Amino acid sequence: MSVRHIIEKRRRLRRVLDYIEHHLSENITLAALADVACLSKFHFERFYAEALLETPLVTVRRLRLARAQALLHEGADVTSTALSCGYGSPQTFARAFHRSFGVTPSVMRQSAPLPRYQVGVAELPPRRVYRLPFADFEDPSATFDNLLARAENRGIARAAWTVWSQVDSGLDDVSSGACIERLNGVVPIGGACEGAIGGGRHLVVRWRGNDRPSPPELRRLAAAHTGLAPAPGRVLCHYVNDPVFTAPHERLADYYLPLK
Missing domain, CATH: 3.20.80.10 (Regulatory factor, effector binding domain)
Known part of the structure; x- marks a missing residue:
């Protein structure tokens, strides 16, 4: 693959990641991400997984939870954190958070933040x-x-x-x-x-x-x-x-x- 095509691939991926980062509170679909990349859903999912070694929706889930962790450390309450990170209810958010971090959002909120x-x-x-x-x-x-x-x-x-x-x-x-x-x-x-x-x-x-x-x-x-x-x-x-x-x-x- 030529340097020009590799650069274009990286730019497509960066557009997708920028979109995800700015829409974490919204319903992000595979179709929407494929549109941002200007690819069909089939080709986009394969293209993305080959480049970043995870599926697009796994990235969305991981970044939502990473943002939630940061917000909780800043003192945000659990309900507002759930909604701002794209979860429909605090209960759904709490289950996903516990699966990822091994503690509840409330416990994470009370823990010391990671040092800057x-x-x-x-x-x-x-x-x-x-x-x-x-x-x-x-x-x-x-x-x-x-x-x-x-x-x-x-x-x-x-x-x-x-x-x-x-x-x-x-x-x-x-x-x-x-x-x-x-x-x-x-x-x-x-x-x-x-x-x-x-x-x-x-x-x-x-x-x-x-x-x-x-x-x-x-x-x-x-x-x-x-x-x-x-x-x-x-x-x-x-x-x-x-x-x-x-x-x-x-x-x-x-x-x-x-x-x-």
């Missing part, structure tokens, strides 16, 4: 990477689409993708870019630059959610949690899950800030 971030210090070995700059494309998602499509086109299995980005003053910085680690035996990726990232001691901030900590915020966290001073160098971001196909409230990323 965790801070540590680690040695980051140098890594060889292929890189595409963000400035060459209209947005970071398009850059990741392009780089990962090129990797898929070269026969690199998704299991081998270790996806990073280089971030300096922000995602619109001309020197920032999307990277995929070049593992031993991985073939060259046409159109991508080869380089290296990492090396040395770094502050590591595991960040949960869709927003991104700024480099100044990372430096503040370094001082507050470690007492160590940051060193000159680029901030690196390692995506724990797919930065494009993961729901905003489920995204995890590890930010690495060089330390002296």
Whole structure:
């Protein structure tokens, strides 16, 4: 499959996931999702399952419950959470929630929320990477689409993708870019630059959610949690899950800030 066709496939999937994310409180049907993807129901379901390794309606159910968990941690009551996550009654919601998390919504509501971030210090070995700059494309998602499509086109299995980005003053910085680690035996990726990232001691901030900590915020966290001073160098971001196909409230990323 050509790079252009793989990019189009990723864009179709992202349209579907965006639709799901914005309509979780509504009745989401397979027909509606197929329409968003501009495919027949039969071809869409197969296309989706091959790409994301689960059916569309399993994704809907999983994201509804993940959003419900976040709302309960924020203090929302069970009834309003059920309705805002697309369940017809609190009872139906409670049964589905218990099957997924092993506790009732009321118990989850009283538990401590997951921390927004965790801070540590680690040695980051140098890594060889292929890189595409963000400035060459209209947005970071398009850059990741392009780089990962090129990797898929070269026969690199998704299991081998270790996806990073280089971030300096922000995602619109001309020197920032999307990277995929070049593992031993991985073939060259046409159109991508080869380089290296990492090396040395770094502050590591595991960040949960869709927003991104700024480099100044990372430096503040370094001082507050470690007492160590940051060193000159680029901030690196390692995506724990797919930065494009993961729901905003489920995204995890590890930010690495060089330390002296």
